[in-house]
Amino acid sequence: MDWSKAKNIIIAVLLAANILIGANYIGQNVREKQRVRQAADDAVAFLQQEGMTVEARIPQQAEKLPVLFLRLQRSEGELKETTYKGLSIIVEPGGTGFEIAGTGQQAAEIMPAAEALLKLYAQLSEQGSVKGKTVENIDLVYLLSLEEVSYAAQDTAVPAWRITVDGQVYYVNAYKD
Numbered sequence: 001m002d003w004s005k006a007k008n009i010i011i012a013v014l015l016a017a018n019i020l021i022g023a024n025y026i027g028q029n030v031r032e033k034q035r036v037r038q039a040a041d042d043a044v045a046f047l048q049q050e051g052m053t054v055e056a057r058i059p060q061q062a063e064k065l066p067v068l069f070l071r072l073q074r075s076e077g078e079l080k081e082t083t084y085k086g087l088s089i090i091v092e093p094g095g096t097g098f099e100i101a102g103t104g105q106q107a108a109e110i111m112p113a114a115e116a117l118l119k120l121y122a123q124l125s126e127q128g129s130v131k132g133k134t135v136e137n138i139d140l141v142y143l144l145s146l147e148e149v150s151y152a153a154q155d156t157a158v159p160a161w162r163i164t165v166d167g168q169v170y171y172v173n174a175y176k177d
Contacts, residue, residue: 068084091144113138116163
């Protein structure tokens with residue numbers, strides 16, 4: 001057997017397999033982006049049908065994000081805005097300083113912004129009519145919600161969609177259930 005010829009055939013077969021795998025991967029990414037874009041368009045159409053106006057651009061990103069571990073610092077001074085991977089870190093209520101102590105080991109997939117918008121619609125419609133309300137802004141942030149006075153030295157911030165409706169800010173957990 002001519003090993004040089006066999007080697008060339010094996011290389012050609014592996015190259016063809018890599019091209020097919022790459023084309024399949026690219027095709028899946030394109031279809032996923034189209035699906036997310038269509039879901040956003042469908043959500044806007046539904047909300048408009050229900051009487052809400054959506055002025056905000058609905059983000060199309062789909063990514064995996066870890067939780068953040070924050071070391072809390074009680075301070076009365078000016079708090080600087082901190083970001084992680086370009087996302088703002090919000091501590092509610094304000095007045096608590098922090099520094100990033102680390103991240104979680106596993107990054108989990110976040111829900112699309114359109115899905116978060118529909119979850120917020122469901123919450124708002126339970127409280128009353130949504131007709132005439134306007135969605136002004138949607139962005140992805142990290143949120144640490146300190147419901148009660150906390151004396152913990154460290155706590156966990158999770159990705160959340162910050163949605164502004166008629167000047168009021170709402171947060172929707174961005175992790176898929």
